[in-house]
Amino acid sequence: MERNEKVANQIKELAAQFLERENDRTSLITVTTASCSPDLKRATIFITVLPDSKERAALGFVKRQLKELREFLKKNIPIKIIPFLDAEIDLGEKNRQKIDELLRNG
Secondary structure: OHHHHHHHHHHHHHHHHHHHHHHOOOOOOEEEEEOOOOOEEEEEEEEEEEEEEHHHHHOOOHHHHHHHHHHHHHHHHHOOOOOOOEEEEEEHHHHHHHHEEEEEEE
């Protein structure tokens, strides 16, 4: 497995643990994937949120937690440079779920 992919997977797993612990339980935040820039200086965490109506609030919450999440990663990933983090809604996953729903109800 490529180093970039390995780091992205570790970030995904640790972000999921961190957010599960920090979440206020008004919504379900799922970390679907993470991606890293080729130089590993930046990483983006992709999330889905249930219910949809809580999406903006949840994304804001995750973005406010990024600094603490980065500290958590420093303690748990054995690499020299921890990437700067960003968070986005996983639109690909959202679209896939919508298609599944349409097919089920089709």
